[in-house]
Amino acid sequence: MQFLIGNPLGWWALAALGGVLVIHLLQQQAKRVEISTLFLLDNVAPNPMEGRAFERLRQSIPLWLQIIGVLLITWQLLAPSWVRPESVQRVVVVLDSSLSMAAFRHRMPAKVMPVLQRLAQAAGHTEWVVLSSDTTQSVLYNGGALDGVRQILTGWHPTKGAHGMQPALHLAQRLRGPEGLLIAISDHHLKLPAGAHLLAIGEPIDNVGFSGVHTTIDKNAATWKVLVKNYGTIPQTRTWQLHINGRPTAPQTLDLQPGQATVLQGLFPGDRKAQLQLVLSDDAFSIDNRLPLVVPLKKRLHIRLTTDAPMPEFFQRFFARHDDLVQRDPDLVVGILSRQANRQALANGIYFASKTPSETQPSGAVRGALATSHPLTDGLHWYDLWVRTPRPLAAAPGAQVLVWLQSDPLIWLSRTQQGQQLICNFALDDSNAWQLPAFVVLLHRFTERIRATVPDLRQANLETHQKLDLATGPGANTVEVTTHPVRDGAAQQKSVPLYQAALLRAPAEPAFIVVTQGDRTLARDAVHFADAREADFTRAASLDTVSTHTPALAQRHSRRDLLVPLWLLLLSATLLASWFYTERTP
Incomplete structure (x- = not known):
């Protein structure tokens, strides 16, 4: 049976033990009574009357009675209770799927699990439900094992751009029931529905990243322009390189003041199949530090x-x-x-x-x-x-x-x-x-x-999650999508039925993608991240409104000490006995 302490401040009552010990260490002052004792004393010099203020601690019945009294008072002030084994609680956790959470993903288990462990101790059995704020995803976890929640938090990969969490929170409200607990985990303050609690694990980050790209094509050449912005509050220095088909150029230095944005520009190579990649030196939010590019190519009618x-x-x-x-x-x-x-x-x-x-x-x-x-x-x-x-x-x-x-x-x-x-x-x-x-x-x-509508080759520079708008033709009944992430990772390939090709979207992270239908290549695209709202961490913060609610939740699922009258009776008896023995001591 789980033991709970309702008032941790009650431990301060133990400080009274020090007072009891100090009292018993003090030398008891003798009473002065004047009588003639000269005939009883030897003719020697008198001993001094002063001595040590403290004397050796000696065991006595009043000492032990007073110690027992302090312990009984401490026990009552702690307001102990025991969790009922049959009690059940449901906790619904909604994870913010915004890409900005990727900057704090590594710290999520260490920040969240202690809070959830204390919640688990507040009832005999806890049913955990973990949802994503991306309502297109299914329930991430539903069960009674806290280790299952830990695995979800450890492997969590947020992929969605800036979005509202209200639809997911409304769903969580229905799942938690009238007695359950709803926790939203994010990296900034949120406006939550009544009864919901926030666990924010973010902190301000001085982020610098790519925030947009523009390409132009004229009769002579194709050019690219890329915007780089410092979202932080202090000046930043970064190095950047241009990779052409995997071959990097010499690093160049970029100095940016707080909030400053600057434009990098250049020419595409003559090879229309060339793959370019702009790379910034890394920081805590790495998804906007790489920007892939392809030479724009429209379908020719x-x-x-x-x-x-x-x-x-x-x-x-x-x-x-x-x-x-x-x-x-x-x-x-x-x-x-x-x-x-x-x-x-x-x-x-x-x-x-x-x-x-x-x-x-x-x-x-x-x-x-x-x-x-x-x-x-x-x-x-x-x-x-x-x-x-x-x-x-x-x-x-x-x-x-x-x-x-x-x-x-x-x-x-x-x-x-x-x-x-x-x-x-x-x-x-x-x-x-x-x-x-x-x-x-x-x-x-x-x-x-x-x-x-023409099923022909196109090359385009897309944003993450952007709709691909593919046009398919007769032939194969599937399209093959090959994704080459710009960061470390092997190429990923998936086959999509032809009737679902119109629903395809760009991946959640920067990558090069190739889409084919049989022997026909439909698209060679570059996908970059350009959501300035997710790259700005000036509003990131930490906040825990769950821990303050945990004691009240524990009291709901526990029963108080039934022996309180007995402890009060023992305390009274102890105090009376201590007074009695103290008065009898000569």
Whole structure:
């Protein structure tokens, strides 16, 4: 049966033992009575009357009675109790999955386990439930063994970016029940629901790390720019290197004032398959000290301009930079759509109404186009658009009208089994649409939408947890994802069913990833960490509100000493006996 002390301050009562011993060490003062004793004394010099103030401690009944009295008083002040063997408590622990917790992961068992061990002693049996603040994860542990909780804490790897813990805390509230205990473990102060307790294990860290990357491509070269920031409160000095295909450059020194950010920039090598990695000297938060890069590479679309395509020079200039003009197997078609065309057979394309000779007169231009709310038209203004075509096409049922002109649909988006079509209900060369920024942006957005559906190679620099947005094609029923962590660790490979490929996200830590489908390479990407909220440790702190609640929890699951009346009776008897023997002593 577990023994508990309700009032540890009661131990101070033992200090009274020192007082008892001091009293018994003092020499008892003799009473002076004057009588004539000369006839009894020898004729010698008198002995001195003074002596030592303290004398040798001698055992006596009053001494032992007083010691027993002090012990009985101490026992009562300690408020002892015994844990009921049949008592049961449930403790739900929610671990903060934010990546900032990685800086304190090594200290978590040493900080948390003593608190949990004291909780385990507060009841006869404890049921432990360990959850992650990432609600997409299942329960990490559910059982009665504290060693199981220790293993979870030792192997804990937080992977999520900045997020709120409220959904996980609400779930934990339901799991703990009316009598259970809820503990949130984080590295900073949290606003918790009623009845929850915080165990914060963080502390401020002077962190320096990469916080963002920007790449540009022009006709001559591709460049990269990387932002480095000092999140700390004191000046910091770091060294950095650039690794190109594993070969490092000479280290360079970087001095940053508190809160200062600076830009590092350079050119990508000519090899489009090259892998770059920027490396900072390590600190307590290492995940933002390495930033991998690849040469950005967009998918190249195969564009076919039909023989009757309007203004071919305009579209040749529009597609010249990133795409190829072809005659067979196009990804996107630009042409004229007649009234008699079978629209269900249309593939991905941009189609315009035909122009008739009677419509070439300069009069009859119509203005006043209005756009609907749609990702393709958001932020675009069409009030300068004018057309002279009488809008001969009709929007098919289910089409999404993007731009209206008076009561007629002017531009709409259609879908068939073969793809998507952007249909413009006017002749391009009989309008000023090709001169309007809104129309050019609309074409660009639609082209990028088509590009995202083409199963071809792309190279991109992504952030951790970012959606991969893969486009798959016919062939293999699975995609293979190979991850090469930039830190120590072997390459990891997993096979994902084709129907789950759209759900794939970048890994939680910086890495190079390659995604393939059969013999086709879909992506070669670099993943970097750029969450400035998680890299800032100025709000990190330590706080324990659990330990102050543990005594009250222990009292709930224990029973008090039933012999208190007996101890009080013995104490009274001891005091009376001590007084009696003291008075009898001559």
